[in-house]
Amino acid sequence: MAAFKAHQGWEALGDPSRFAIVQCLAERPRAVGDLADELPISRQAVSQHLRVLKDAGLVAAQAVGTRRIYRLNPAGVAALKDQLDTFWRRALDGYQNVIEDKTEEGS
Amino acid sequence: MAAFKAHQGWEALGDPSRFAIVQCLAERPRAVGDLADELPISRQAVSQHLRVLKDAGLVAAQAVGTRRIYRLNPAGVAALKDQLDTFWRRALDGYQNVIEDKTEEGS
């Protein structure tokens, strides 16, 4: 199934810690240590999650001195939103089919 | 963090198998056995995944004889889409902040 490669972003957001990170980054860009301060996990763990999110195209890094400022990547978020939009639209079509099928179901 | 309960739908879509199921259901409602035929996993595994998706509010079941026709729940999909939309919007605001901060960064 071709979509198995496209759901990389979904696996990234599927983890609670990463979801929390994305939430924090949605408010404003932050450094790794700052993110770790607001999460119940270590800084290294945050770093690993950020790597996954970065590979998924959901976040981007910007080096400032010894710090690395991470921010959300709107394009990545938009990509996921687009897929959900497709599901949503097709689901509505499916509804129509079900209703129409019900008419012939009695035969 | 309050959002930890709300990401139930994200964990559901985070699994490749469940994502594939949602994809199939987006095309049209299907029975459990039909879904299993198009996936590399057993029918029971599909059944378990459907349970997770149902708990997450992403799918709904409809008994027809011995079969159970599953379909997407547009409301659940819309809920996730709404969260992504919030992220996306806040991310753009964050961009503005970064740009403005850059002005003062040189000092």
Added chain:
DNA sequence: CTGAAGCGTAAGTCGTAGCTTTCGTTCGTG
């Protein structure tokens, strides 16, 4: 009423993702 088809559930196994710990690297500060 008997048999089969279609599902859901429980128990058990196994892989893997997430977390911590440790270490190496880069950059700023005195």
Added chain:
DNA sequence: CACGAACGAAAGCTACGACTTACGCTTCAG
């Protein structure tokens, strides 16, 4: 130049979840 801060990477451990197997229930057909 030496020290400390901030971060990434590798190794190891543990726990959770995905899948299978086996079983019981419901519904339709004969």
